[in-house]
Amino acid sequence: MRVLVTGGAGYIGSHTVLQLLRERHEVLVYDNFSNSAPESLRRVKQLANADVALREGDIRDGAALGASFAEFQPEIVVHFAGLKAVGESTEKPLDYYSQNVSGSLELLRLMTQHGCKRIVFSSSATVYGDAHYLPIDESHVLQPTNPYGRTKHFIEEIIRDWSASVPGSCAVLLRYFNPVGADASGRIGEDPMGIPNNLFPYIAQVAVGRRPHLNIFGADYDTRDGTGERDYIHVEDLARAHFAAITYAAKSHGCEAINIGTGKSATVLEMVKAFEAASGRKIPYQIVDRRAGDVARMVADAGKAEALLGWKARLTIADMAATTWNWQINNPDGY
Ligand code: NAD
Numbered sequence: 648m649r650v651l652v653t654g655g656a657g658y659i660g661s662h663t664v665l666q667l668l669r670e671r672h673e674v675l676v677y678d679n680f681s682n683s684a685p686e687s688l689r690r691v692k693q694l695a696n697a698d699v700a701l702r703e704g705d706i707r708d709g710a711a712l713g714a715s716f717a718e719f720q721p722e723i724v725v726h727f728a729g730l731k732a733v734g735e736s737t738e739k740p741l742d743y744y745s746q747n748v749s750g751s752l753e754l755l756r757l758m759t760q761h762g763c764k765r766i767v768f769s770s771s772a773t774v775y776g777d778a779h780y781l782p783i784d785e786s787h788v789l790q791p792t793n794p795y796g797r798t799k800h801f802i803e804e805i806i807r808d809w810s811a812s813v814p815g816s817c818a819v820l821l822r823y824f825n826p827v828g829a830d831a832s833g834r835i836g837e838d839p840m841g842i843p844n845n846l847f848p849y850i851a852q853v854a855v856g857r858r859p860h861l862n863i864f865g866a867d868y869d870t871r872d873g874t875g876e877r878d879y880i881h882v883e884d885l886a887r888a889h890f891a892a893i894t895y896a897a898k899s900h901g902c903e904a905i906n907i908g909t910g911k912s913a914t915v916l917e918m919v920k921a922f923e924a925a926s927g928r929k930i931p932y933q934i935v936d937r938r939a940g941d942v943a944r945m946v947a948d949a950g951k952a953e954a955l956l957g958w959k960a961r962l963t964i965a966d967m968a969a970t971t972w973n974w975q976i977n978n979p980d981g982y
């Protein structure tokens with residue numbers, strides 16, 4: 648299919664584009680490079696030995712995005728573009744509403760105008776807020792606790808209403824849990840700007856000597872060892888989930904929200920141990936205060952993804968650590 652990928656130069660986008668090219672889809676990436684660089688796609692093309700059309704622009708720029716629709720005539724959109732830092736979203740909420748919500752509105756408007764009726768959207772487990780029960784299934788109440796999470800919740804609702812109004816449309820809202828890892832080649836991976844917000848890129852930068860130690864945000868949670876527990880999902884499995892979602896959307900109608908996780912969880916200390924085993928390096932750490940807004944445990948009920956998409960995570964924590972280390976050691980300063 649002809650797949651327009653917004654934000655396709657970013658971390659999850661680049662791994663997904665690689666997967667789509669390997670499955671012989673035709674891809675146009677639309678990205679403003681606010682949190683990525685064209686280098687990721689240059690490497691994706693090398694790895695896939697296939698071409699990707701690339702257009703630079705903001706999703707809120709209707710003229711530029713509309714020109715890409717007119718030129719490429721996509722049959723489906725995979726929508727990654729947006730801002731994603733929880734902490735930053737509390738400081739700059741309007742930027743988040745503008746880029747994420749207004750950007751998605753512009754995208755849907757152009758999809759309608761150009762007769763494109765299928766979308767796969769990057770949502771997040773953050774839409775659930777504090778878990779009322781575990782594992783979390785898709786019917787859990789949606790109560791996001793920060794502006795970023797609310798943008799994802801609002802976009803989900805907007806897409807649901809759009810889909811209901813467009814006969815024959817199909818929308819898949821993928822609620823990712825905690826994406827980590829890198830392509831096995833070590834050529835593409837997560838390259839955060841500045842100090843990493845997330846655990847795994849931070850550990851990787853400690854291992855490679857860019858940072859002196861990891862700060863563990865609290866060891867007094869009600870978990871196996873007191874540190875936060877999360878459902879980490881390998882980015883290669885996540886990329887496969889997008890391929891499965893596209894395949895599903897091509898032959899289905901309606902709007903479905905689907906968790907993308909493993910159904911298993913790991914603590915911060917377990918992730919540190921996995922990384923030490925993969926890298927052969929000691930990860931020094933300090934226990935510090937809890938981070939505001941963190942919850943003790945998050946784990947997905949991943950049953951719907953298997954039932955509807957025929958998708959299931961395959962890779963382990965050891966794979967996540969090994970591929971992250973391979974990416975980091977080969978690209979100590981990122982792209
Ligand atoms: P990323 O920042 O690496 O990728 C986002 C891409 O979108 C970047 O290439 C960026 O330049 C581009 N972009 C941002 N705003 C844009 C705009 N207004 N117009 C055009 N391009 C724009 O992030 P990622 O980790 O790959 O995440 C991709 C998507 O998945 C995001 O929507 C994010 O909210 C969602 N998500 C990520 C995680 C995670 O932990 N990484 C978890 C859940 C959901």
Ligand code: UFG
Pocket residue numbers: 731733771772773823824825826844845846847849861862863864865874875876877915938941945
């Ligand atoms: N942590 C540390 N030290 C760090 C970073 C993180 O101890 O330097 C801990 C956190 O306290 C938490 C765990 O590691 O217990 C995971 O934290 P991350 O920041 O990696 O991930 P979060 O679960 O907080 O959030 C991530 C994304 C969100 C997304 C959410 C979905 O950042 O965008 O997963 O579950 F919405």
